[in-house]
Amino acid sequence: MPKxxxxxxxxxxxxxxxxxxxxxxGSLTVTMSEIAKQAGVSPALAHHYFGSKEQLLxxxxxxxxxxxRDSVVTALRKAKTPREKLSAVIRVSFQADQFAxxxxxxxxxxxxxxxxxxxxxxxxxIYARRLHSNLVANLKALCSASDxxxxxxxxAAMIDxxxxxxxxxxxxxxxxxxxxxxxxxxxxxxxxxxx
Amino acid sequence: MPKxxxxxxxxxxxxxxxxxxxxxxGSLTVTMSEIAKQAGVSPALAHHYFGSKEQLLxxxxxxxxxxxRDSVVTALRKAKTPREKLSAVIRVSFQADQFAxxxxxxxxxxxxxxxxxxxxxxxxxIYARRLHSNLVANLKALCSASDxxxxxxxxAAMIDxxxxxxxxxxxxxxxxxxxxxxxxxxxxxxxxxxx
DNA sequence: TATTTTTGATTGACTGATCAATCAATAAAA
DNA sequence: TTTTATTGATTGATCAGTCAATCAAAAATA
Numbered sequence: 001m002p003k004x005x006x007x008x009x010x011x012x013x014x015x016x017x018x019x020x021x022x023x024x025x026g027s028l029t030v031t032m033s034e035i036a037k038q039a040g041v042s043p044a045l046a047h048h049y050f051g052s053k054e055q056l057l058x059x060x061x062x063x064x065x066x067x068x069r070d071s072v073v074t075a076l077r078k079a080k081t082p083r084e085k086l087s088a089v090i091r092v093s094f095q096a097d098q099f100a101x102x103x104x105x106x107x108x109x110x111x112x113x114x115x116x117x118x119x120x121x122x123x124x125x126i127y128a129r130r131l132h133s134n135l136v137a138n139l140k141a142l143c144s145a146s147d148x149x150x151x152x153x154x155x156a157a158m159i160d161x162x163x164x165x166x167x168x169x170x171x172x173x174x175x176x177x178x179x180x181x182x183x184x185x186x187x188x189x190x191x192x193x194x195x
Numbered sequence: 196m197p198k199x200x201x202x203x204x205x206x207x208x209x210x211x212x213x214x215x216x217x218x219x220x221g222s223l224t225v226t227m228s229e230i231a232k233q234a235g236v237s238p239a240l241a242h243h244y245f246g247s248k249e250q251l252l253x254x255x256x257x258x259x260x261x262x263x264r265d266s267v268v269t270a271l272r273k274a275k276t277p278r279e280k281l282s283a284v285i286r287v288s289f290q291a292d293q294f295a296x297x298x299x300x301x302x303x304x305x306x307x308x309x310x311x312x313x314x315x316x317x318x319x320x321i322y323a324r325r326l327h328s329n330l331v332a333n334l335k336a337l338c339s340a341s342d343x344x345x346x347x348x349x350x351a352a353m354i355d356x357x358x359x360x361x362x363x364x365x366x367x368x369x370x371x372x373x374x375x376x377x378x379x380x381x382x383x384x385x386x387x388x389x390x
Numbered sequence: 391t392a393t394t395t396t397t398g399a400t401t402g403a404c405t406g407a408t409c410a411a412t413c414a415a416t417a418a419a420a
Numbered sequence: 421t422t423t424t425a426t427t428g429a430t431t432g433a434t435c436a437g438t439c440a441a442t443c444a445a446a447a448a449t450a
Contacts, residue, residue, distance in 0.1 A: 226434085226435060226436085227435080227436065227437085228435080228436095238435095238436085238437090239437090239438085239439090242436080242437060242438080246437095247436080247437080248435095248436065248437090
């Protein structure tokens with residue numbers, strides 16, 4: 001079996017498996033065995049590459065936030081005007097894979113974990129700040145800095161809130177409806193300033 | 196020691212202890228021992244009264260949501276006009292004890308748990324629906340039913356989002372700022388309809 | 391009132407299961 | 421042969437849940 005150069009392959013497989021298992025389970029109290037099984041390796045190998053369960057979970061957060069970031073960067077590049085860039089940021093937040101119930105469940109679990117794990121919190125804070133600053137940067141082209149800060153705060157909260165409510169699955173909102181609500185928030189606020 | 200009629204006293208103590216320990220710990224992976232210790236009783240007694248850890252946690256959610264509901268009812272009674280009632284609902288959501296970091300951490304943990312525990316989800320869904328319907332009921336007095344539904348959806352999402360972001364502690368927002376943002380959302384939307 | 395019986399409250403000690411983490415051993419490439 | 425990949429077996433710790441025993445108040449009885 002042992003071919004050389006498996007490390008990056010296994011790491012990716014384990015990180016992906018962790019996300020899937022955590023999403024299905026809706027909690028971080030998943031066993032290394034489950035994750036390893038999902039990745040098609042032994043639990044011992046997971047420990048070999050990550051050292052500990054905690055480290056694997058932290059890596060899982062890091063990698064998935066990195067991917068999210070890449071999506072945002074790509075979407076921002078495609079958009080031309082500030083208003084289009086704002087829409088792009090919103091759209092990525094609600095894109096299909098992010099809005100899947102298991103993905104939401106996983107993020108929810110990580111948000112809870114951030115209460116305990118300093119490193120997990122650090123990554124989530126970086127993400128939150130980036131979202132905020134992307135919004136502010138483009139809003140500034142359309143209104144004053146102080147208004148931009150306020151609107152960005154509200155929009156970010158709304159995005160996160162729509163997420164958590166989607167996770168509950170009480171009143172399942174479609175991707176389009178979520179985007180529409182957030183877009184509407186921006187539009188209404190910007191119009192109110194003009195008028 | 197044994198005085199008769201301790202059951203309700205112990206149940207309350209354990210439910211309160213659970214909330215505190217979960218909040219401090221930022222997770223539901225707390226031991227019955229910790230909870231019992233915090234409540235000043237033995238772990239065995241916790242099992243005696245609640246049967247299982249899961250049942251204690253479910254009771255904890257139920258009791259605390261009930262208290263939240265009572266707060267809302269009281270606040271609604273004091274408010275006169277629909278617009279005042281909307282403000283009352285918002286204010287209760289962000290009232291001091293609800294906005295404390297440990298309380299937020301606990302709710303976050305329960306939201307995550309709702310992915311697994313049918314009963315926990317049921318209670319949280321009931322709360323979400325009630326928040327929504329309180330908002331809709333009073334908005335209807337100020338705008339059309341369809342606008343009311345939309346605005347309520349946005350406001351509820353914003354409230355939940357401000358919560359989760361507060362929990363992260365990245366950009367700590369004050370109670371007043373959170374209330375202001377949500378109020379502003381309502382006002383701006385209602386004005387946009389009039390204008 | 392004094393004594394006995396009953397019952398609710400309470401716990402220490404124990405058990406069985408689970409799980410993260412370790413390690414020594416194996417197998418295949420280099 | 422040395423290095424890298426991989427796992428089965430094992431360990432040690434943790435914890436939910438159980439149980440038999442204790443203690444003291446209350447209720448019944450004398």
